[in-house]
Amino acid sequence: MHASLTADGALGLDGVFRRPDPRAALSATPASAQQEADQRRAAWMAAAQAGDRRAYERVLADSLPLIRAAARRQGVATDNIDDVVQETLLTVHRVRHTYDPSRSYDAWITAIASRRAIDALRSHGRRDRRELHDEQVLDMQTDHADAARDTEREQEARRLRAAIATLPPGQREAVEQLALRERSLAEAAEHTGRNAGALKVNLHRALKALRNRFHGDS
Amino acid sequence: MSEPSNHHRLIDALGAELVPVRRLPPPWRRAAGWLLVVAAIAAVLFVHYGSGGMLRRWAGAPDLAWAGVGAVLTAATAAWAAFALGVPGRSARWAWLPVAPALLWVGASGLGCLRDWIAPGTVVAGPHQPIGCLQFIIAFSVPLSALLIWLLRRACPLRPVLTAVLIGLASAAASASLLEICHEFDAAASDLLTHALAVVAVIAVNAAMGGRLLRSR
Structure with a gap:
């Protein structure tokens, strides 16, 4: 059928x-x-x-x-x-x-x-x-090996991802490209087809919205 | 237990921002929309150049007609396949759809080179003359590719490079079809080589640039 x-x-x-x-x-x-x-x-x-x-x-x-x-x-x-x-x-x-x-x-x-x-x-x-x-680098990282802190960090990351999902599409795209995928402005502009100025403005607005949301939560 | 609750929290957040969406039309209809734009450009070229010259060439040398038909079918099937690949869950084998028409296009163009007489209303291009063909194919392929990429960015191509290759093939084939309306050179090795170079360049640039532009989803 x-x-x-x-x-x-x-x-x-x-x-x-x-x-x-x-x-x-x-x-x-x-x-x-x-x-x-x-x-x-x-x-x-x-x-x-x-x-x-x-x-x-x-x-x-x-x-x-x-x-x-x-x-x-x-x-x-x-x-x-x-x-x-x-x-x-x-x-x-x-x-x-x-x-x-x-x-x-x-x-x-x-x-x-x-x-x-x-x-x-x-x-x-x-x-x-x-x-x-x-080995030296590993020594420096010993304090990060704490499992409880890792779990807490993972949970924070998930909360952040959920908050990013609720952003308007342009702002979400800017966060994903510039912050999460760590692309340069030029790379992000090439990938998204938007100009660098618009990406910067969207990132700024997104960060402000996320800051407000997390301050509101705490 | 924390993982499932994280997922459900995300689902709640996504549910909270849910708005109705306009469903994507089926791939064949989206491909037909793009082909309408190609047809509109063809109509403008027909008004300017008339259809007499093309029909005379085709009547005198059927291999040119078959090559033209192959190019049109390649454009239509490659565009259809690209739109199909823009929908998650569709088979990657859609990419094979334009292969047969492309073989007809390339084969008929190649056969034309074996003729030892000149098609009516044409001349054999000199070493520098096919450059105009190259410019024509690339100049028309750029906006046609851009339109396809723009349309496909609304979809979700999970194989961006393969989709971009099909976009390149569709726009290069459409441009070659449009060129047929005003093409005054007979099939010859130098002309065929220039066309092939233009088509390969358009596909390669699309694979490199289009793949990136389609990947951002």
């Missing part, structure tokens, strides 16, 4: 080239139950696109196992899976208009999660290569 509803598969290309079912690795749930769950999530996402907050929160919560499964399949370490989940949720929020309710929701979100997992693997690879193994 679902496959016959493809909106633009006039050549049937996606039908012919369909990937293995992304949910197959999740559980031994019968195919019909998986299909029902997919259709349920598709209906929720369609409602979310129309502005239904309850449906949106449901579909995102229901997607967490799918995202984790996709991250695991790409080989993301258990410690980093939650980062992939957060990045995927933020991406889904930005690109929710690209979902076509006549097609599989699970295939859509699995593709996004897989891409974010690959990004996470690359980013960790880069970080690992940059790491210094000098």
Whole structure:
């Protein structure tokens, strides 16, 4: 039923080239139950696109196992899976208009999660290569090895990411490009197509908004 | 327990800023919109140059007609494939869609070089004359690529470089199709080489620049 509803598969290309079912690795749930769950999530996402907050929160919560499964399949370490989940949720929020309710929701979100997992693997690879193994440097870092502080820092990072997600698109883009990805103004301008002045103004406004939010929280 | 609560906190935050969104039209419709712009440019060129010369050339040398048809089909299928790759969950095999039309385009252009007679209404280009073709293809490819990149930035291309290559192929093929309207040179090795150089340059620049511009999502 679902496959016959493809909106633009006039050549049937996606039908012919369909990937293995992304949910197959999740559980031994019968195919019909998986299909029902997919259709349920598709209906929720369609409602979310129309502005239904309850449906949106449901579909995102229901997607967490799918995202984790996709991250695991790409080989993301258990410690980093939650980062992939957060990045995927933020991406889904930005690109929710690209979902076509006549097609599989699970295939859509699995593709996004897989891409974010690959990004996470690359980013960790880069970080690992940059790491210094000098003993002196390691000595200097001993006070950072405290697990409780690491956890606290991770939680703060997640709170910050959630706050960034609520910024207007231009400000969010400036924070992501200049602060999170540590790009120079020129690089960020090249990537976003915006001029350096606009990026600077957006970053300034975003930092002000975040400062207000966190001062308000504390 | 802290991890799930973090996720749910983020979900709450995203839910709080939820606004209705306008759904992205299907890839074929978006590709058709871009092709309409190409058709509008073609209409302007037809008004300026007329269609007589092109039809005379095509009637006299069918390989030129097949090359033109191949270029138009390559532009349409590459644009369609690029828009399909802009939607998460679509197969990467969409990228194969323009391969057959591109083979027709390249093959028919190459066959034209083997003819030992000159197509009507044309001359064999001298060593410096095909530069005009190169300029034409690049000059038209720039705005057509920019339009495709702008349209695709509203989507979510998860394979930005592959999508950018298809954007380059679509705009270079569309520019070569437009050139067909006013192309006064017969197929020859120097002309074919210039066209190939222009197409490869457009695809390479798109892969380098377009890939970055599409990656920011």
